[in-house]
Amino acid sequence: MSASPLDVESSSERLSFAQLTDLLRQVFVRHGTSAEVAQVLAENCASAERDGAHSHGVFRIPGYVSTLASGWVNGKAVPVVEDVASGFVRVDAGNGFAQPALQAARPLLVEKARSAGIALLAIHNSHHFAALWPDVEPFAEEGLVALSVVNSMTCVVPHGADRPLFGTNPIAFAAPRADGLPIVFDLATSAIAHGDVQIAARKGERLPPGMGVDSLGQPTQDPKAILEGGALLPFGGHKGSALSMMVELLAAALTGGNFSFEFNWSDHPGARTPWTGQLLIVIDPSKTAGQSFAERSQELVRQMHAAGLRRLPGDRRHRTRAKSLSGGIEIETQELSRLRVLAQA
Secondary structure (H helix, E strand, O other): OOOOHHHHHHOEEEEOHHHHHHHHHHHHHHOOOOHHHHHHHHHHHHHHHHOOOHHHOHHHHHHHHHHHHHOOOOOOOOOEEEEEEOOEEEEEEEEEEHHHHHHHHHHHHHHHHHHHOEEEEEEEEEEOOOOOHHHHHHHHHOOOEEEEEEOOOOOEOOOOOOOOOEOOOOEEEEEOOOOOOOEEEEEOOEOOOHHHHHHHHHHOOOOOOOOEEOOOOOEEOOHHHHHOOOEEOEOOOHHHHHHHHHHHHHHHHOOOOOOOOOOOOOOOOOOOOOEEEEEEEEEOHHHOOOOOHHHHHHHHHHHHHHOOOOOOOOHHHHHHHHHHHHHOEEEEHHHHHHHHHHHHO
16 A cells, blocks of 8 residues: 555654764855864754754755855864963854854863863854754753853844844753753754744744734734744833844854844845854852752752752753663754755755
8 A cells, every 4th residue: 555645745754863964064065164173064954853953853854955065154164262361262163153163262262161160262254054952952961050041033023113133042051960961051042043933934833922013013813924034022011022122242252253134145135044143151060168069959950859949950951862862863854855965966
């Protein structure tokens, strides 16, 4: 009996993390990155897919490919790391992606954090198109506390304004705990992540109220209306708007990167990656007095559970990760076929 069109459409395959990373690495190399950059981006994108963060997983690959083809980003950029002060590291990403810049600066950043107790990393001239939690979680796995902010392209209307100015401007935080996986969250200061709006538009789904406005500034639940001349709203009204402003100041003004409204990609059709900045702050909690920070973190978690909280930030991601690592990362067959074509194109 032959499969129905619905069966074909919904079919999927499972790949190991290593297999998916290798496939994505091939895609990046084939479309203009160096092998080193390709490996970093592939691991980042595969990590998002492994953990169920689909809006930053393989969904992003066509955007990467389109951006590289447009000439907007330098896929072979070599980051320049500068030791600025006892607790300050600066990186010029060379109009390349932010993740390779972070990797290049990471050893010095950790060394300074362990020495001074706190260290800051300012990345500018960079493109960030991925989830932010993979940037901070590895620090918590080493017993450090990490906070990162990055601004993006203009698509969010500040509270009380009548046109978009800010980006989705996410904030990510990671902290170790004694008897469990790190506490990690990654949230956009917009009411919804831009990638989730794109996915909803592709699936023909409507959004909850309060996510965005159309081209006339009227509230809409239609993701296409938001993407086609509309804009997102900040979460929590003036509170989210204030946090988004803070991200612009820390990620762009402090690093030397572009504000969300300062770059123009109109001369690069197909460009998708925002050319902005990123700031990371890493703290060594062992420098504090009293009980171990990780133990204190664990006590807070115990009390949160005792108060009735059943799911911590990152819990679903960690469960999905465990499932993916044991049974493979599920990719729709059509999506996988497109990736394989891109890897050979």
